[in-house]
Amino acid sequence: xxxxxxxxxxxxxxxxxxxxxxxxxxxxxxxxxxxxxxxxxxxxxxxxxxxxxxxxxxxxxxxxxxxxxxxxxxxxxxxxxxxxxxxxxxxxxxxxxxxxxxxxxxxxxxxxxxxxxxxxxxxxxxxxxxxxxxxxxxxxxxxxxxxxxxxxxxxxxxxxxxxxxxxxxxxxxxxxxxxxxxxxxxxxxxxxxx
Numbered sequence: 001x002x003x004x005x006x007x008x009x010x011x012x013x014x015x016x017x018x019x020x021x022x023x024x025x026x027x028x029x030x031x032x033x034x035x036x037x038x039x040x041x042x043x044x045x046x047x048x049x050x051x052x053x054x055x056x057x058x059x060x061x062x063x064x065x066x067x068x069x070x071x072x073x074x075x076x077x078x079x080x081x082x083x084x085x086x087x088x089x090x091x092x093x094x095x096x097x098x099x100x101x102x103x104x105x106x107x108x109x110x111x112x113x114x115x116x117x118x119x120x121x122x123x124x125x126x127x128x129x130x131x132x133x134x135x136x137x138x139x140x141x142x143x144x145x146x147x148x149x150x151x152x153x154x155x156x157x158x159x160x161x162x163x164x165x166x167x168x169x170x171x172x173x174x175x176x177x178x179x180x181x182x183x184x185x186x187x188x189x190x191x192x193x194x
Contacts (some may be wrong), residue, residue: 028055028109032052032084034049034051038119041120043121044121045090046119053086053105055107057107058081058108061105066101069098077091097121100117101118
């Protein structure tokens with residue numbers, strides 16, 4: 001009975017050692033917050049746009065693309081990474097519109113994270129004094145519904161790449177080799193002890 005107990009204890013320790021070290025830790029960066037928030041309707045153009053992540057960003061590995069409601073790319077957008085934040089200097093000459101900001105960052109673990117957000121603000125010329133509120137009418141709700149949305153613009157906020165098939169296969173192969181070594185070791189040990 002003690003030989004069988006020793007065999008299973010050894011098998012368990014070897015399996016934990018192999019499988020515990022074969023699976024990489026998952027500490028991918030997640031988008032924590034944005035300023036302005038996704039879907040915001042601002043009173044005027046922002047000076048900066050800040051994307052805050054849960055992990056430090058690799059310098060030079062932050063990309064941002066800005067497009068207007070018509071889908072035209074905006075040029076001259078500057079972005080820099082500061083610790084866990086990606087800070088976009090918003091071009092001062094952009095007219096009021098609904099803007100989509102698509103981003104791709106790489107955190108310290110080397111894992112790329114992509115996503116997008118939208119916000120809008122009016123043209124300064126079209127902003128007029130607010131009328132006196134009518135207390136008898138129901139308040140008007142402003143939404144960011146996009147009546148003409150194309151399939152490619154429906155991008156999830158944060159998309160992480162799944163583990164590749166080769167990584168999964170490697171884990172299974174290592175597990176099978178470990179099991180074969182343990183079984184072979186047991187039979188060799190058993191043969192020598194008898």
